[in-house]
Amino acid sequence: xxxxxxxxxxxxxxxxxxxxxxxxxxxxxxxxxxxxxxxxxxxxxxxxxxxxxxxxxxxxxxxxxxxxxxxxxxxxxxxxxxxxxxxxxxxxxxxxxxxxxxxxxxxxxxxxxxxxxxxx
Amino acid sequence: xxxxxxxxxxxxxxxxxxxxxxxxxxxxxxxxxxxxxxxxxxxxxxxxxxxxxxxxxxxxxxxxxxxxxxxxxxxxxxxxxxxxxxxxxxxxxxxxxxxxxxxxxxxx
Numbered sequence: 245x246x247x248x249x250x251x252x253x254x255x256x257x258x259x260x261x262x263x264x265x266x267x268x269x270x271x272x273x274x275x276x277x278x279x280x281x282x283x284x285x286x287x288x289x290x291x292x293x294x295x296x297x298x299x300x301x302x303x304x305x306x307x308x309x310x311x312x313x314x315x316x317x318x319x320x321x322x323x324x325x326x327x328x329x330x331x332x333x334x335x336x337x338x339x340x341x342x343x344x345x346x347x348x349x350x351x352x353x354x355x356x357x358x359x360x361x362x363x364x
Numbered sequence: 365x366x367x368x369x370x371x372x373x374x375x376x377x378x379x380x381x382x383x384x385x386x387x388x389x390x391x392x393x394x395x396x397x398x399x400x401x402x403x404x405x406x407x408x409x410x411x412x413x414x415x416x417x418x419x420x421x422x423x424x425x426x427x428x429x430x431x432x433x434x435x436x437x438x439x440x441x442x443x444x445x446x447x448x449x450x451x452x453x454x455x456x457x458x459x460x461x462x463x464x465x466x467x468x469x470x471x472x
Contacts, residue, residue, distance in 0.1 A: 289401075289409065289452055289463040305460055344414055349456035350399040352420055354408035 246270035246353050248340045253358030260330050260362075266323040266340030266355055274298070274318040276346050280325050282336035283357075292338070293325065297346060307333070327360070335362045366391050366455050368464035376472040383440040385467045387453035392433045397457035400429055400438045403466075404449045412451075413438065445471075 252264040266278070280292040293314040294303045302314050313326040323340055338360055342353040367390040377383055387398065396416035401409035411420045413429035416436055426441045440447055448471050453464040 288465050289454070291461040291463070303459060339408055344411070344420070349461050350397075350411060350414035350454070351401075351409075352411045352414075354410070357408055 246342075248342065248353055248355035250338065250340050250355040250358040253338065253360045255361045255363060256330055257364050258331055258362055261326070261328045262330065262360060264325040264327065264338055264340075264358055264360075266325075268321045268323065268340075268342075271342070271353075273316075273321040276342050277348075278316060278323045279341045279343065279349070279351065280314065280323075281339045281341050281351070281354075282334075283339070284333075284336040287336075290336070294349075295323070330360070330362045332362050335360060365460055366393065366458055366462050368453055368455060368462055370451075370453060370464040370467045372467060373465075374468045374470060376470050377443055378472045379443050379445055381443050383443055383447070383469055385438040385451055385453075385469075387431075387436040387438065387464050389434045389436075389455055391458075393436070393455045394457040396432050397455060398429075398431070398436050399454045399456065400427075401452045401454065402447075402449045403452065409452065440469075443469075 247269045249267045256262045279294045295314045311329045315324045337357040339357045340355040341351040344350045344352040369388045371386045398416045400413040403409040417429045428439050430437050450466045450468050452466045
């Protein structure tokens, strides 16, 4: 079964840092670009970041550029999102997602999401 | 960035009725790189349609999509009780990927 399982969310103070992880299974992880999409409470979906299959190429939304770093460990089938300088605007459920095809950006597999709460 | 506008914001219908949702883009979505997702409360979104009109694996044929350029339509031919949810369109023809604000489909 193709599956993505996020972890690492929680409560963090404004200005703090957090690292999210996403464990992938059931497919050839290294063949797929992987993405993060977030959803603030009661709001819509916002695209955050993508990393290519070999990790050599990344892209960030303007809202997180310079504060977030996406990475992957293909030997562990795991995707990461290192988040820094967090503010209330970053509070959201963060979803790890896979593209429909290796380089695609229609997202056919979603994790269950991990909640990031930014509060003092 | 391509801005997507969805209408209506809320659609109230009864089971068995036909639902028609609209997604309009601020610029042309090339190669019909438009997708539709369903999201139920407390769940992750689920891909229904990609490439404007192709159903994802396992999606019933009562769900369909059409359109090109800047105007796209999503249709549920005959509503089932489990179809009441929020629906999002997404364009992936240019970076950044963007999503519409969603249409809430509620039971009348």
